[in-house]
Amino acid sequence: MTPPRPVIETARLRLRPFRDADLAELVRLINDWQVARWVSNVPHPYTEDDGRAWIALVQEDHATGRPQRFAIALKDSGQLIGGVGLDGDRGGDTDEAALGYWLGQPYWRRGYAREAVAALLDYAFRKLGLTTVRAYTDPANSDSQKVLLSCGFAYVGDIDLAKPNRNGAHRAPLFRITAPGASAGAC
Ligand SMILES: CC(C)(COP(=O)(O)OP(=O)(O)OC[C@H]1O[C@@H](n2cnc3c(N)ncnc32)[C@H](O)[C@@H]1OP(=O)(O)O)[C@@H](O)C(=O)NCCC(=O)NCCS
Numbered sequence: 001m002t003p004p005r006p007v008i009e010t011a012r013l014r015l016r017p018f019r020d021a022d023l024a025e026l027v028r029l030i031n032d033w034q035v036a037r038w039v040s041n042v043p044h045p046y047t048e049d050d051g052r053a054w055i056a057l058v059q060e061d062h063a064t065g066r067p068q069r070f071a072i073a074l075k076d077s078g079q080l081i082g083g084v085g086l087d088g089d090r091g092g093d094t095d096e097a098a099l100g101y102w103l104g105q106p107y108w109r110r111g112y113a114r115e116a117v118a119a120l121l122d123y124a125f126r127k128l129g130l131t132t133v134r135a136y137t138d139p140a141n142s143d144s145q146k147v148l149l150s151c152g153f154a155y156v157g158d159i160d161l162a163k164p165n166r167n168g169a170h171r172a173p174l175f176r177i178t179a180p181g182a183s184a185g186a187c
Pocket residue numbers: 034035036038039100101102103104107108109110111112113114115136137138141143144146147
């Protein structure tokens with residue numbers, strides 16, 4: 001039997017798998033230095049082949065019934081605006097799930113990242129049963145740090161990066177959130 005494929009809905013957003021039809025918009029939104037400069041694990045320049053491979057990977061992830069990677073779309077129009085997942089760069093040797101996210105530039109500063117991250121965390125804790133999630137950002141990525149802090153992450157110290165990121169940083173601030181009711185020592 002095919003496992004159910006979770007779709008996460010918020011007031012304004014739908015977190016869903018990437019579809020083949022998203023390819024052109026995915027490439028248009030993510031092949032942008034102002035996005036790529038902050039997400040060193042996303043190829044840049046970003047080609048259609050990169051997009052096809054990513055869409056296929058996310059579709060395989062959703063076929064498991066316990067996906068960790070989602071497209072972010074506007075609920076009203078269906079417009080693809082970005083991506084969010086628990087497959088971010090962990091920044092070190094750990095099994096702790098790492099949050100990653102990006103939005104296309106036209107969709108910044110409308111509160112969409114906070115809305116998507118809050119919904120993904122709720123899914124991670126209540127549906128996937130995770131007890132902690134980590135995230136790290138470029139030291140200069142204050143927009144992303146604001147997203148994390150406003151979603152309940154706490155700064156827990158700086159980490160050494162295995163290799164310098166796209167902006168040449170060797171160290172980065174690490175943030176962590178613990179599931180409601182879980183012991184902070186669980187990680
Ligand atoms: C980091 C990033 C995801 C932030 O996206 P975002 O949607 O602008 O972030 P938020 O959800 O926090 O939006 C908050 C902003 O929207 C404004 N806003 C407007 N309407 C809002 C609403 N209804 N609710 C909340 N905030 C709203 C807020 O005032 C705030 O602006 P401010 O920071 O100037 O005060 C985005 O800039 C991005 O994709 N950057 C490139 C990739 C990246 O950095 N990824 C993270 C790597 S660690």
